[in-house]
Amino acid sequence: MKSLLLSLPSLFTVWYLTITPAAMAVDPTAWVINANGETLSRINLASTVVSNDLLPLGTDVLSYPNQIVVRDTLAFVVCSGTDEIQVIDLNRVATVDFISTGAASNPYWMAFLDNHTAYVTSFVNNSLIKLDMDSGSVVKETDVGTSPEGVIIHDFKAYIAVTGFDPGTFLYGQGKVAVYDTQSDEKLYDINVGVNPQYLAVDALERIHVVCTGDYWSSFGVVYIIDPALDSVVDSVIIGGSPGQLSISPDGVAYLAAGGWDIDGYVYTYNAAAGQLLHGPADPLVVDFGCWTAVPYQDSSVFVGGMSNFVTPIDSAGSIQDRFTLGNGPVHLDFNYRPGDLSGDFLIDIADLVYMVDWYFTGGTEPSHPKWRANMNGDYGYDVADLVYLVDFMFTGGPPPVMGPTWFE
Secondary structure, rough: OOHHOOHHHHHHHHHHOOOOOOOOEEOOOEEEEEOOOOOOEEOOOOOOOOEEEEOOOOOOOOEEEEEEEEOOEEEEEEEEOOOEEEEEEEHHHHHHHEEEEEOOOOEEEEEEEOEEEEEEEEEOOOEEEEEEOOOOEEEEEEEEOEEEEEEEEEEOOOEEEEEEEEEOOOOOOOOOOEEOOOOOEEEEEEEEEEOOOEEEEOOOOEEEEEEEEEOOOOOOEEEEEOOOOEEEEEEEEEEOOOOOOOEEOOOOEEEEEEEEOEEEEEEEEOOOOOOOEEOOOOEEEEEEOOEEEEEEOOOOEEEEEEEEEEEEEOOOOOOOOOOOEEEOEEEEEEOOOOOOOOOOOOOEOOHHHHHOOOOOOOOOOOOOOOOOHHHHOOOOOOOHHHHHHHHHHHOOOOOOOOOOHHHHH
């Protein structure tokens, strides 16, 4: 069997010389939600053309859009104020659905298990909401602790940042990360962390990083690192200040959007693997004021934005690479990565096929970040079935690569 598989590259060469393969191409794009303007914007990264206020967000004013998740040709926007998930067809830039999370639920953050199921935190109801994305309905709601915010999924478990914030007293209780089993759909246990855990990210070692912002006046930022095999804290990084949104770039640098409410905005960074602070409150990366978001791109540049109405890609040294004028208050963004595009050129073609064969059979380079683009058939892993799926698409008229879980690294 192995010898047959190893002969696949030469077979592909023969097919390529005799058959014109199918191909799919899109321009690399950043889709941006504007919190104050409550609109959707687009940055075409190939042409650098910005298109603002393309679409209103939410079914009413004060929708408070908080997060955007792009999955292939669809975008999902968490509208906290209007208690809904807005589903947008990016090809037509048109809203195709609003999924209610329940009256006064105040959805905060969402994560997809796969194409059919997503989980959303409800800040007001202290719960994790399970959504059936096929029917667009809530199928279960589980108490996970007081005032949850961020959520990610890794290895069939959801990790939820439980802030412990009491709206009545404006005080923070014990910060926790609730661990939820997506297969049995039940909360397993809590992992104690620091004050006000808000956002989470996964590093290259598959550890869970959770930023604890502090209470903004007496306790300050610390990142706790959780080993998901043990579901326990194995390290921490003292950050300082009051950091918010957390992300980890392909080169292993972690970025924290850290506000800045006067003239400048700030971004803190640390080495995710070593737990070493690189830029903290004493020497932050200086960006436009009111930095709310910092999202890494596949080339390890990081797109930051906030109250200044600019989105600015920077490198790990803080050097500004460009500046785009956006709508009012860009609060979050995501990129239009597509399954099947292993090389990261936003074109699904023979190069991706060669890339995959080289990766599978000759020890070649892993697919470009994010790695989930190598999952062609939308299941829960990377295997020869994905290779067969891509061949079928390119040479025999089979279906194009489909979106599956995005939490495989």
